[in-house]
Amino acid sequence: MDLELDADQLELRDHARAFLADACPPSLVRGVYEGTGTADGLWKSMVDLGWPALGIDVADDGLGQGFIAEAVLVGELGRVVAPTPYLATVTQLAPMLAEAGAHDVLARIAAGTCTGTLAVHETTAKASRHITAQAIPIGGGRRVLDGTKTHVLDGATADEVAVVVRGGPDDERGLGIVLVPREAFDAEPLIVIDPTMPLATLHLDGIEVDADRVLIEPGSPEAGWRIGLVQAHATVAMAISCVATCRAILEATVEYAKQRHQFGRPIGSFQAIKHRLADLYLAVERADALAWYAACTIAEQDRSGHAPMAAHMAKAAAGDCQRLATRDGLQLHGGIGFTWENDLHFLLKRAVTTAFLFGDAASHRVQLAQCRGLEA
Numbered sequence: 577m578d579l580e581l582d583a584d585q586l587e588l589r590d591h592a593r594a595f596l597a598d599a600c601p602p603s604l605v606r607g608v609y610e611g612t613g614t615a616d617g618l619w620k621s622m623v624d625l626g627w628p629a630l631g632i633d634v635a636d637d638g639l640g641q642g643f644i645a646e647a648v649l650v651g652e653l654g655r656v657v658a659p660t661p662y663l664a665t666v667t668q669l670a671p672m673l674a675e676a677g678a679h680d681v682l683a684r685i686a687a688g689t690c691t692g693t694l695a696v697h698e699t700t701a702k703a704s705r706h707i708t709a710q711a712i713p714i715g716g717g718r719r720v721l722d723g724t725k726t727h728v729l730d731g732a733t734a735d736e737v738a739v740v741v742r743g744g745p746d747d748e749r750g751l752g753i754v755l756v757p758r759e760a761f762d763a764e765p766l767i768v769i770d771p772t773m774p775l776a777t778l779h780l781d782g783i784e785v786d787a788d789r790v791l792i793e794p795g796s797p798e799a800g801w802r803i804g805l806v807q808a809h810a811t812v813a814m815a816i817s818c819v820a821t822c823r824a825i826l827e828a829t830v831e832y833a834k835q836r837h838q839f840g841r842p843i844g845s846f847q848a849i850k851h852r853l854a855d856l857y858l859a860v861e862r863a864d865a866l867a868w869y870a871a872c873t874i875a876e877q878d879r880s881g882h883a884p885m886a887a888h889m890a891k892a893a894a895g896d897c898q899r900l901a902t903r904d905g906l907q908l909h910g911g912i913g914f915t916w917e918n919d920l921h922f923l924l925k926r927a928v929t930t931a932f933l934f935g936d937a938a939s940h941r942v943q944l945a946q947c948r949g950l951e952a
Contacts (some may be wrong), residue, residue: 623688654820659772667813676791717787731776743794752794895937
């Protein structure tokens with residue numbers, strides 16, 4: 577397993593970083609926060625560059641560059657807190673469609689004409705085995721949905737939502753996936769700390785879906801395994817985004833420590849500040865290494881069961897990193913770190929949001945222990 581980016585991936589990273597420096601400045605993010613602007617132009621430019629198609633197979637009209645190329649872009653978008661549907665569409669819905677063989681919708685995503693997301697979590701759910709949302713058969717292959725999904729990224733704006741369900745109130749055989757168009761469900765936007773990551777609660781009661789909208793039949797032998805693989809894919813992408821944002825916090829804090837003077841010298845020259853920055857650097861590097869290791873298990877299509885464990889480790893490390901980065905990033909900026917005018921709070925809020933979506937550090941440690949057959 578090669579953990580280093582190759583020449584093409586490095587070129588993609590450098591190109592993306594240069595593009596986003598111009599296309600997604602802090603002023604654009606501030607406009608989204610304050611409701612005075614949108615990021616529609618940014619998403620159109622990303623579509624024109626072919627970014628949604630990057631990791632999708634050539635057979636589905638994509639560019640076939642794989643998950644590592646996607647992850648490179650996810651990291652760069654996380655560094656600048658880009659408000660786009662890329663994370664939900666490309667790292668959540670697209671892999672589910674690929675597992676289900678929904679080639680027509682995948683082609684629309686590759687073309688940039690469709691956005692989407694994955695609805696997994698419920699109010700009381702901490703893992704997929706606790707899912708209670710149902711897709712009850714009503715004849716002719718059609719099903720009627722019942723239940724609620726919460727904290728769905730882009731849930732109120734996505735064109736298509738892949739919903740994890742069970743087959744009925746007495747169906748304990750396993751899980752399935754149905755694809756629901758935006759106009760069919762009632763979406764309730766949530767109040768969030770980071771408007772660039774909009775979340776919603778989806779009320780599914782009474783929605784009828786046709787047979788061709790059942791992507792994975794509830795109770796099919798491989799349903800749980802396929803859904804787990806897609807969740808690992810989405811979790812790793814979220815971890816990479818979180819760590820990239822934490823690295824941006826570190827870089828901003830180091831730069832501020834060089835510029836801010838106290839007692840006639842930069843505060844970064846004081847040993848106590850150096851120690852805290854060194855600890856933060858180590859946390860970022862550790863989380864980054866685990867996140868990219870997990871990304872490699874996804875990219876190599878590791879179906880041995882190791883990918884979910886690697887995803888749990890990556891997300892747990894990202895959560896630990898986030899706690900340290902947001903605490904020390906804010907404190908070492910001093911009073912200016914608390915102000916609305918300073919751009920630091922965009923990074924802090926994005927890091928917290930991505931650290932909790934698809935499970936926080938504690939929940940992933942529990943799941944990792946369970947994967948190893950330990951009591952948790």
